[in-house]
Amino acid sequence: MAILFDSDINWESCLNFGTRQFFKEKTCIYQQGTTGDRFYYIQQGLIKVTTTTAIGKERLLNIGIPGQLLGVQAMDRQPHFTTATVVNDSILYFFSCEHFQKLIKYQPSILNMFIKTVIHKMHILADKIYLDTLLPEQQLSVILLNICYEFKNFEVPLTQQDLTKCTGLTRITIYKILKQWKEEEIIEIHGKKFIIKKPDELKKLLGKVLI
Known part of the structure; x- marks a missing residue:
């Protein structure tokens, strides 16, 4: 399991303080605008974090993977400014x-x-202002780099299908981008995970570092 930031925290022992919950695919964990009073630790599965614009359009902000936290921004009992939706059947622990x-x-x-974690999530939200103007390969770069930022290594436990479900990009678009990156040795693909070998190359695609 990936380790959040450069921490030596043993989350397996910490889970005793939380409550285990199983969420089926497409279940909403929390909704934008609802009051927060807990955070979640992802033990298994995949979570899509989105926000809805004033005109009602959904925007992808981040992809939550095992080892990450969700809902930390609203622990002060303020409204959530994002929505978390289960992409694959997932197991989470919630902490009041x-x-x-x-x-x-x-x-x-x-x-x-x-x-x-709170600071990083705020950066992701702020950077979303720029994402809508980016090309598909740049959007994908931001998503992968945001995930890697939170972990010690550059292994991303996602499949091409996962990225298609979460980003809204077509399967063909995802395939072409990853194929090109593989040929350029920017990434390696091993089963159900990506290894980012040259993160600086992904940052160069952006013209500026957004994370």
């Missing part, structure tokens, strides 16, 4: 505000990791 207080007493380093 009360759970969180007990958790940071058990492992104080979680508070620092929690703050980093």
Whole structure:
């Protein structure tokens, strides 16, 4: 399992403070505009995080994978500004505000990791302003780099089908982009995961670093 940021937190022991939940594909975990009072740890599955514009258009912000946290921005009981939807059947642990207080007493380093997560999620939301003007390969670059930013390594546990479901790009478009990146040795594809060998090349595609 990937490790969030450069942390040595043993999440397996921390899960005892949370409540295990199973979510079926296409289930909404939380909705934009609803009041938050908990955060989630993704143990298994894939979560699409989106926001809805003033004209009602859905925009993809991020893809949640095992080892990541969801809903941290609304832990102060403020409205969610994103919607989290299950892409594949998933297992998550939720932690209420009360759970969180007990958790940071058990492992104080979680508070620092929690703050980093909130800051990163805010950056993702701000960067979305630019994403709509980007080409498909640039959009895909941002999504993959956002995922890798949160982990020690550059292994992304996603398939081409996962990226198609989450991004809204066509299967052919995803295939062509990944095929080109593979030929240029920017990425390697191993079964159900990508290994990003040259992240700087993906950043160059953007013209500026968005993460």
